Amino acid sequence: MSTEQPSPTDSTTTSSGERLASLRQRFEVFEGDRLGQIGLAILALFIFIGIFARPYTIEFLDFTVSTPGLAPYDPGERAVGDRLESPSAAHPLGTTDMGRDVLSQLIAGTRVTLIVGSLAAFMAVFIGTNVGLISAYFGGWVDDVLMRITDIVYGVPFLPFAIVLVAILGSSIVNIIVAIVLILWRSTARVIRAQVLSHKQRPYVESAQAIGAGHVRIMYRHILPNVLPLTFLYAAFAVAWAVIAEASLSFLGFGDPNMLSWGEMIYNVYTANAIREAWWWVFPPGICIMLFVMSVFFIGRTLEKEVNPELNHQ
Amino acid sequence: MGLRAYVVRRCLQLVVTFWAFFTLLFVLFRMMPGDPTSMFIMDGMTPEQREQRIAELGLNEPLHVQYIEYVRQLLTGDFGQSFIYNDPVTSIIAVRFMNTIVLMATALIFAYIIGITFGALMGWWRDSRFERGGIVVTLVARSSPEFWVGIVLLSVFVFWLGWFPSSGMRTTGGELGGGFVARYGSLDFLRHLFLPALTGAIAYLATPTLLMRSTMLDVLNADFIEIKKAEGLPERTVLYKHAARNSILPIVTVAAIATGTAMGGSVVIETVFNWPGMGREMVSAVNNNDYPLAMAAFFLMGSVVIIMNFVADLAYVYLDPRVEYE
Numbered sequence: 015m016s017t018e019q020p021s022p023t024d025s026t027t028t029s030s031g032e033r034l035a036s037l038r039q040r041f042e043v044f045e046g047d048r049l050g051q052i053g054l055a056i057l058a059l060f061i062f063i064g065i066f067a068r069p070y071t072i073e074f075l076d077f078t079v080s081t082p083g084l085a086p087y088d089p090g091e092r093a094v095g096d097r098l099e100s101p102s103a104a105h106p107l108g109t110t111d112m113g114r115d116v117l118s119q120l121i122a123g124t125r126v127t128l129i130v131g132s133l134a135a136f137m138a139v140f141i142g143t144n145v146g147l148i149s150a151y152f153g154g155w156v157d158d159v160l161m162r163i164t165d166i167v168y169g170v171p172f173l174p175f176a177i178v179l180v181a182i183l184g185s186s187i188v189n190i191i192v193a194i195v196l197i198l199w200r201s202t203a204r205v206i207r208a209q210v211l212s213h214k215q216r217p218y219v220e221s222a223q224a225i226g227a228g229h230v231r232i233m234y235r236h237i238l239p240n241v242l243p244l245t246f247l248y249a250a251f252a253v254a255w256a257v258i259a260e261a262s263l264s265f266l267g268f269g270d271p272n273m274l275s276w277g278e279m280i281y282n283v284y285t286a287n288a289i290r291e292a293w294w295w296v297f298p299p300g301i302c303i304m305l306f307v308m309s310v311f312f313i314g315r316t317l318e319k320e321v322n323p324e325l326n327h328q
Numbered sequence: 329m330g331l332r333a334y335v336v337r338r339c340l341q342l343v344v345t346f347w348a349f350f351t352l353l354f355v356l357f358r359m360m361p362g363d364p365t366s367m368f369i370m371d372g373m374t375p376e377q378r379e380q381r382i383a384e385l386g387l388n389e390p391l392h393v394q395y396i397e398y399v400r401q402l403l404t405g406d407f408g409q410s411f412i413y414n415d416p417v418t419s420i421i422a423v424r425f426m427n428t429i430v431l432m433a434t435a436l437i438f439a440y441i442i443g444i445t446f447g448a449l450m451g452w453w454r455d456s457r458f459e460r461g462g463i464v465v466t467l468v469a470r471s472s473p474e475f476w477v478g479i480v481l482l483s484v485f486v487f488w489l490g491w492f493p494s495s496g497m498r499t500t501g502g503e504l505g506g507g508f509v510a511r512y513g514s515l516d517f518l519r520h521l522f523l524p525a526l527t528g529a530i531a532y533l534a535t536p537t538l539l540m541r542s543t544m545l546d547v548l549n550a551d552f553i554e555i556k557k558a559e560g561l562p563e564r565t566v567l568y569k570h571a572a573r574n575s576i577l578p579i580v581t582v583a584a585i586a587t588g589t590a591m592g593g594s595v596v597i598e599t600v601f602n603w604p605g606m607g608r609e610m611v612s613a614v615n616n617n618d619y620p621l622a623m624a625a626f627f628l629m630g631s632v633v634i635i636m637n638f639v640a641d642l643a644y645v646y647l648d649p650r651v652e653y654e
Contacts, residue, residue, distance in 0.1 A: 049464070165341065166348040169634040173592040174610060174626045181614045182359050258473045262596050265475045266611055280475065289479065290487050297483075300476040308471035315467070 044316055053312030056305055064128040067121045108294035119274055120298050126275035127306055130187065130260040134194040135252035141195065142202025143238075143245050149203070150210035151233050161207070167200045173262060180268045187270040194259050202248040209241045243321045250314035254307045261303050276303050334645060342638050349630050354398055357623050407624035412616050417624045421606060425628055428598070428605035432590045434521060435528025435597075440583055443533050447540025448572045451548060462537070470534035474593050478527040478600035485523060492523050495602035524601040531593060532586055536579055543575040550574075577647055584640035588633035 044050040102108070108116050149160040176193040183189040213219065214237070222232050263269060264277030267285075276299035283289050283296045401407070407417035446466075450459045469477075486494045547553065548571055556566045595607030602608070610625035612618075 049467075162341070162344065165637075166345050168637060169345045169349055169630060170352070171588070171592045171626075171629045171633050173595045174607075174629050177595070177611065177614055178356055178622065178626060182356065254471070261473050262475060265473075265596065266599060267615070277473075277475075280479065289482070293483065296479060300479060303476060304468070304472050307473075308468060311467050311471055 047316050047319075049312040050316030053309040053316070056309035057313065060124055060302075060306055060309070061128065063121055064124040067125050108292070116279075116295050116298060119279055120276070120302060123274055123276045123279060123299065124302070126187065126270075126273050127257055127260070127303075130191060130194070130275075131253040131257045131306075131310075134191045134198065134256035134260075135249050137191070137195045138198035138252045138256070139202050139245055139249045142199035142248065143206050143241070145199065145203040146206025146208075147210050147233055147238065147241070150207040150214060151229070151237065157207075160203070164200050164203050167197060170197060172197050172259065173266075176259065176263055177266065177268055180263065185268050185270055187273050190260055190263055190268075190270065191256075193263075194256050198252055198255060198259075202245070202252070205244060205248060206241055209244055210237055213237050213240055243317070247314060247317045247321050250310055250317060254310040254314070257303065257307055257310075276300075331645060335642065338638065338641055342634065345634050346631075349627075349634060350399055350402060351395075353623060353627060353630075354395055357619055402627065407627075408620040410613075410621045411618045412613070412621070417620045420621065421609070421624050421628065424604060424606040424609045424625075427603065428591075428594050428607060431521065431524055431597070431603055431605060432528060432587070432594050434525040436532060436583070436587060436590055438525060438529035439532040439586075440536050440579070442529065443536030444540050444572075444576065444579060447537040448544055448567070448575065450537070450541040451544025451575070452567055452571065454545065454548075459541075463541075466534045466537045469530050472531070474527060474531045474596045475600050477530050478524070478597055481523050481527055482600065493520055496520060496604070524597050524603055527597050527600070528590065528593060531597075532590060535582055535586060539578055539582055540575060543578055544571060547571050547574045580647060581640045581644045584636045584643060588636035591629040591632050594629075 044054060145160050145164065149157045175197060176190070179193040179196070180189050183192070219232060219236060222236050227236070260269075260275060261277030261280075264275050265281050265284075267281050269275055269278040269281065279299040280296055283292060286292075289296055405418055407421070409415070410417050410420055413420055446462060450462045453459055472480075482494065485491050553566060553571055556570050557563075591607075594605055595611060597603065598605040598608035599611055606625045606628060610622055610629075613622035613625065
């Protein structure tokens with residue numbers, strides 16, 4: 015990523031020391047920014063929980079390494095006779111109407127959130143950046159066609175579309191991600207296009223053209239690194255929207271039945287008619303969704319300051 | 329490009345967008361699971377009845393004929409019969425649509441009044457504790473999905489304090505006759521409206537607040553504010569008459585777009601509070617395989633989004649003469 019802010023001086027060699035310095039520079043934005051730091055800390059915690067949610071067994075040559083999982087029980091395991099129990103030592107967050115451990119479900123649900131958030135955001139931003147870049151760089155009819163498609167996607171209401179698509183394709187995590195990506199790329203495409211339009215006029219692009227660089231090279235080697243910070247910013251927002259979308263879809267009962275997510279937990283409370291009494295079952299997943307999205311927004315805000323210093327955040 | 333040319337082009341674009349949306353719907357609902365005809369056929373029919381029904385619905389025609397027939401029906405507002413209610417979809421959806429509009433309009437009006445006021449004050453008292461706290465509160469509100477806000481409000485105000493009824497639109501249940509005021513003006517209705525509307529207001533608060541704050545900061549940097557202050561006008565006058573008024577422009581555009589987005593949010597809010605609106609109807613229609621009803625609801629929501637985006641673009645060029653029409 016050392017090419018992100020290219021200047022005439024740092025073009026050729028990047029030693030490991032320089033690379034480390036640039037990495038440190040990357041995190042400097044977060045210095046003195048309390049909200050950004052809180053966001054990073056919360057996100058790191060969720061990633062840790064998501065990775066170590068279930069026990070691992072790694073076999074390598076003669077060694078077998080097992081790590082204990084963070085979840086005390088199997089999320090689907092029923093503790094007989096412990097139905098809808100309030101929190102206790104055995105079940106720190108109580109049990110569901112089926113006698114399942116809420117804390118274990120919560121920990122397992124972290125993984126679904128991480129998968130949906132990262133995959134959907136990556137794909138949406140990947141498509142959006144390419145559409146924006148190609149649209150702005152070539153202009154003319156290419157621009158017209160791509161931007162009209164973007165306009166049309168802007169006319170599609172997000173949740174209803176996702177509901178219908180998931181109903182058609184079936185409730186699985188892959189289909190949910192597809193539904194989210196098909197809508198989510200639109201904002202990145204518009205923003206990147208505007209940014210590339212302004213870069214296209216700059217001298218460095220003209221000089222690259224003058225020495226005979228091809229279109230692909232100019233687009234991806236010269237222009238793209240300059241719009242990457244904006245791409246990262248929109249990736250952060252995309253993670254937030256993707257997680258909210260998945261939670262909302264699951265809450266409405268269209269979640270993947272094989273992968274319990276936080277939104278689905280709340281859907282289960284609803285269908286079990288337990289929302290009035292089982293606060294220990296409904297609040298933890300809601301708070302987790304909120305904290306996760308919040309951490310991403312906080313990080314996004316910090317990135318925004320770097321991308322757009324004149325926003326005057328201070 | 330002049331203003332008139334821009335408007336003409338934008339109108340053409342509206343037609344194209346609508347056409348694409350029509351077509352998307354057609355494709356989506358022809359892709360519904362199972363045999364392509366089974367979704368329009370009810371169980372327990374004899375083969376003859378089946379044949380007759382298929383012919384009635386025109387499902388034995390070639391696809392392009394079906395498509396033309398479908399567009400004609402949409403344009404005339406004929407969405408067919410609901411499988412579950414056995415009534416014309418149009419009459420079912422009309423009532424639901426009105427309920428949704430009343431709910432979401434109330435929510436958005438709350439959101440924009442509160443958001444504009446707070447955003448303006450946050451910009452005015454820059455660098456204060458109020459501003460920093462306000463930003464955190466706004467970001468927390470933006471991070472909460474609508475259903476989560478609804479559940480929290482429900483738990484606190486209904487289950488714990490018992491101040492409001494938990495669900496539905498009125499205590500008596502069922503649809504009342506009478507005019508608009510009788511329907512939506514009663515105290516009982518307002519008590520049912522309050523929590524779902526507040527949920528929407530909290531969910532849509534962030535955008536106007538943050539936008540108002542940042543445009544306010546821009547305007548406050550402009551010279552004319554300094555001049556007004558130098559003229560010795562009281563702070564309040566400068567804030568309300570000059571700074572806030574000049575910051576409100578971008579909000580108008582965003583408000584129009586937000587109205588479109590709120591249609592999606594209505595699906596969730598109506599489900600939480602059992603509000604008999606279009607969003608909840610759509611969810612249950614999809615679950616019950618009542619495709620004509622689901623399609624009509626989807627079509628109406630999409631139409632609102634498309635039209636509001638159109639209004640936003642036009643409002644933008646009319647309100648700000650500096651805008652260049654690209």
